[in-house]
Amino acid sequence: MPCGSKSTSSLASAARSANSGFSLAEFLIVTLILLVVAGAVFGMLGSTQRTASYQSEVYAVMENARIAMDITERILRQAGNNPRNISPFEGISAIGSSSVRVRSDLTGSDAGNPDKGDPDGDTMDANEDIIIQYNSGNRTLELLPNGGAAQAVAGCVTALALSYYDADGTTTTVGANIRRIGISITCASGIPHPQTGQIFSTRLNSNIQLAARQ
Numbered sequence: 001m002p003c004g005s006k007s008t009s010s011l012a013s014a015a016r017s018a019n020s021g022f023s024l025a026e027f028l029i030v031t032l033i034l035l036v037v038a039g040a041v042f043g044m045l046g047s048t049q050r051t052a053s054y055q056s057e058v059y060a061v062m063e064n065a066r067i068a069m070d071i072t073e074r075i076l077r078q079a080g081n082n083p084r085n086i087s088p089f090e091g092i093s094a095i096g097s098s099s100v101r102v103r104s105d106l107t108g109s110d111a112g113n114p115d116k117g118d119p120d121g122d123t124m125d126a127n128e129d130i131i132i133q134y135n136s137g138n139r140t141l142e143l144l145p146n147g148g149a150a151q152a153v154a155g156c157v158t159a160l161a162l163s164y165y166d167a168d169g170t171t172t173t174v175g176a177n178i179r180r181i182g183i184s185i186t187c188a189s190g191i192p193h194p195q196t197g198q199i200f201s202t203r204l205n206s207n208i209q210l211a212a213r214q
Contacts, residue, residue: 050194057189061156065187068141068154069204076208078104084121094173098160099133134160159186
């Protein structure tokens with residue numbers, strides 16, 4: 001046989017060896033690598049999802065805090081509106097540090113729709129006699145209309161603190177003497193930060209000067 005030539009049996013053996021595929025050990029190694037890569041990918045996806053959920057929760061907390069403060073300020077600014085001189089009449093009743101009753105004559109002169117028109121000399125129309133209160137069980141700010149059911153207007157609320165002051169800046173609980181109300185609303189997330197485990201919270205503070213019209 002000339003130098004450099006191979007027998008037919010040798011070539012066939014080499015061909016069979018090349019086509020024999022992965023061995024069991026190679027298969028296990030490849031499978032392990034794929035499992036590690038898949039685990040890393042799913043871990044990254046899970047972390048991304050948790051981060052997105054937390055960011056969405058933070059946005060909801062800030063939005064609810066803003067809504068809670070806006071509603072509280074708007075209602076308190078209307079307190080004591082009494083252009084028809086209803087008597088007796090108390091625009092603010094300090095129920096406690098986390099609830100307040102607000103009365104005002106706003107609408108009712110429209111016979112076709114009692115919730116529209118000019119003040120009509122009573123506080124029986126919608127939103128004219130209402131309690132602002134904090135529900136710690138549901139973590140909500142609620143509005144409780146006189147004779148009606150409580151309505152949640154903002155969530156994620158963890159604290160509502162109301163402070164009442166007279167014209168001299170002295171704290172008071174006498175409704176007729178209240179001229180300024182300090183408001184502090186705290187809202188917090190229910191989902192911790194995925195890396196630090198900390199809870200996001202925000203606090204808004206405001207002071208509402210009441211008109212001397214009670």
